[in-house]
Amino acid sequence: MTQTAQLYRMVMEDHVCPYGLKSKDLLERQGFAVDDNHLSSREETDAFKKEHGVDTTPQTFIDGQRIGGHDALKKHFGQDVREEGETTYRPIIAIFSVAALMALALAVGSLGTVLHIRVLEWFIAISMCFLAVQKLQDVESFSTMFLNYDLLARKWVPYGKIYPFGEALAGILMVGGILPFLSVPVALFIGTIGAISVFKAVYIDKRELKCACVGGESNVPLGFVSLTENLMMIVMGLWMGTKAFLL
Template structure:
């Protein structure tokens, strides 16, 4: 470890088992979205995406809120804004929670999509930079409860939120 940066261990994050907690949460969010939208005719895309994104974001916000200070410290290690604005790590889980609730309630959908695109695009830049530098930390996206390495999977999560929000803008 050098200063604030942890150097990636050989092979860390290369096994599917390393991502079991994440895959479980993604699967539960998908099942919840299917259950929420089961009453909609013909599995409409907009309600299904809203339900999935809402459940996903609420779960991930909750994981961060269990140890807000610990999340802030980990988030500071790779997020570009959290490195510059001390309090952003404390605010971010509430932004994520607000977005999740907005998706679930269909509140101000266009604004919700744009905020999601901005927040997660910016977050993806920090992940790319950290991956390029070889940073090896447990992803704060799971809070301090579950251990999943910061990796391209984290980047995929961010980009998936951006892509789904962009798709929702076009529906």
């Protein structure tokens, strides 16, 4: 016998609550028949909240028991719910995964093979571009977080706002393999200072900080990821410099 859940969600002419839709979808995927009750006005919504002593909608009831909003419903079904401020590596995994797939696609499309050094070059360069975009979304917020550990930014505050543009510039030029006389020194400069700063903050001073590597609102812990980002720029700078000027 199919179990029924009562769902109360806002459905108005100018607003349909997205979490109400997600709650309805979750209930249906869990095999529930949904008694879908629409709150079609602010007055009706406020009256519902007052009646049940809740601050938000949607609200789900199962067997007469109030479960709560969408997050509470996910917890009820044993699903993970990310808490505010919780540490996560998801942004980094997404960036590096997509960068790797793009590098492979470029190699297949332009070279006809993935067994080429350009795959690694593209992967690092594209990753640099993605990481720069994350920072450029809110340069002010990034630069503030950056001041927690970057040694040069602490000496010269404007560097925190210049860094994302330098990383983007170096990454873009390296994707095309052009102007190495510009991309190489930029990558080596910001990569070396960054690596030293992160190593000192995390491994010498033993500080627990948030990484500014994916932007100012990041919940990625400072450490291996930041160090990897900077080491990638150093390696790429050394390789592209050697390739351009010696090979």
